[in-house]
Amino acid sequence: MSTTVVQPQNLPIRTTPILISFLMAGFIGLFNETALNMALGDLIQVFNVSSPTVQWLTTGYLLTLGILVPVSGLLMQWFNTRELFIFSLVFSIIGTTIAALAPSFSVLLLARVIQAIGTGLLLPLMFNTVLLIFPVHKRGATMGLMGLVIMFAPAIGPTISGLIIEHLNWHWIFWVCLPFFTLSLLSGIIYMQNVSTITKPKIDVLSIILSTLGFGGIVYGFSSAGENGWGSTIVMSTIAVGLIALALFSLRQLKMNKPMIDLKILKYPMFTLGLLAVFLTFMVILSSMILLPLYLQAGLGLAAFSAGLVLLPGGVFNGLMSPVTGRLFDKYGPRWLVLPGFIIMIVMLWLLSNVTTETSIIRVIFMHSLLMLGVSMVMMPAQTNGLNQLPKNLYPDGTALMNTLQQVSGAIGTSVAITIMSASQSTYMKSVTNPSDPSKVGASLTAGVQDAFIFGLIIAIIGLMISFFIKSTRVKEL
The missing domain is CATH 1.10.287 (Helix Hairpins)
Structure with missing residues (x-):
């Protein structure tokens, strides 16, 4: 039998300090997610492990998120906002400290799993809390700020970590994060309030x-x-x-x-369409984030840090545009953002499918930046509009499912893109007269990247078809 504990609602909710606490913790948590990517080459040498083994630092992180995030909806009905926020930061701090001190690969992998537990608790909690403390007409702008964090942090992760590795060592990637996590925890202890109702389902x-x-x-x-x-x-x-x-x-x-995730949320059409739009867009984002660095390094011959700098403007542009698209969503609704957003993505993915080893860096920056503009026009508007249609009691289920499927779509998009790239690369090498020629390696990888971007193009076209059915959801405040 479930027990209902009503949270104290008589105290005024201090939305700004709560939002700042979440944004700070979310930024550094998501920065941590991609920052280690630039150090994988060094870690192979330091710990004397193979390339497939070192990839477990990323795979293990994604796997933990994929397991934990679906359970987050249940956890949000058992623990209050303040408790879950503090738990998430404690896990992040413990994981980051162990990672900074890690003497072996196995210890570093364990630390990454602990870090992922912190992130897996934080992200759904952040979305759920924002839905509870902000009225519908302000959610677009607020979700836009969250979009700035969610897209900007992973984008600058490789660039900053490349700079850290160039002047210090990989341990400092974690040492730099630690004070920010600690500051977020202190902010949460001081300002975080309980805004949810605890039902403690079986x-x-x-x-x-x-x-x-x-x-x-x-x-x-x-x-x-x-x-x-x-x-x-x-x-x-x-x-x-x-x-x-x-x-x-x-x-x-x-x-x-009383299900763990109430799948009745899929009966709300705008939520389901928003879920599909976000799922497809995240596939495009994650596949592009793995294809472009490979192309820049192997196809254009750039160093890792230089490749990170080339991708930085697009990430910054995406982050800065997210609050703008959030405000436009509040004013005009989702369709006139999501529809042109997918069109921009389609055009840029088509251009990216035609890159060569002679393509200029300026052109790559331009294409990547506009691709990220299209992404910012789709992600938060589609997500916010879908969640807006749900009643308050289904917010935890909606945020849990949406965040879970982002992890799944990221894994699918990345693996399919890499598979297409590898197959096309092999086909190209079979057609050349001298496969041992070093110049052919870059050309073959570029050919593989071209075909992999066509996969992204198809995904974006499907997204465009979905966007025609998206309309604004104006729910009544309860």
């Missing part, structure tokens, strides 16, 4: 197991496809187990009176 262990096997299996299967190949037994079996577990999980949720 915990269904089987649902948690099926969710873990389902989302975890799919994320792991797709994430490991790049290194093991699609024909690998481990890849096919984990994806199959994931799909079966996910189907059983969905059936169980539909039959339960």
Whole structure:
């Protein structure tokens, strides 16, 4: 039997300090997610591990998020806002400290998992809290600020970490993050308020197991496809187990009176369309984030730090545009942002599918920046509009499912893009007369990147078709 504990609502909610606490913690948490990517080459040498092994620092992080985020909706009904915020920051601080001191690869991997627990608790909590403390007519601008954090932090991660590695060592990537996490925790302790209602629903262990096997299996299967190949037994079996577990999980949720994730949220059409738009856009983002650095380094011959600088303007532009698109969403609704956003993405992905080893860096910066403009016009408006249609009691379920599927779409987009790139690269090398010629390596990778961007182009076209059905949701405040 569930117990309802009503949170004290008589105190005025201090929205600005709460939002600042979340934005600070979210920024440094998501910066941490991509900052280590530039150090992977050094870590292979330092810990004497293989390239597939070192990728577990990223795969393990994504896998933890894929397992934990679906459970976040349940956790938000058992623990109050303040408790979950403090838990998330404590995990982030512990993980970051262990990572900074890590004497071995296994310890560093453990630290990354602990860090991911902190991020996995924080992101759904941040979205859910914003939906609760801001009225509908202000959510676009607020979600825009969150978009600035969510898109800007991962974008500058590789550039700043490249600078750190050039002058210090990989340990300092974590030491730099630690004071910001500590400051976020202190801010949360002082300013964070409880804004949710605790219902303490019954915990269904089987649902948690099926969710873990389902989302975890799919994320792991797709994430490991790049290194093991699609024909690998481990890849096919984990994806199959994931799909079966996910189907059983969905059936169980539909039959339960108090499900772990209430799938009735999918009956709200604008939420479902927003979910699909975000899912497809995140596939484009993550696939582009792995293809462009490879192209810049192998195709154009840039150093890692220089490649990071080339991608920095697009990331900054995306972050700065997110608050603007948020305000435009509040004024005009989603359709006239999402629809042209997908059109811009389609045009830029088409241009990126025609890059060569002679393409100028300025042109790459231009194409990447406009691609990120299209992304900013789709992501937060589609997400906010979809969540706006849900009643308040379904906010935790909506934010949990949306954040979970972003992890899944990221894993799928990345693995499919890498697979297409590798296959096209192999085909190209078979057609050249002298495969041992070093100049052909860059040309072959560029050919692979071209085909992989066509995959992104197809995804964006599907998104454009969906955008025609998106309309504004104006719900009544409860």
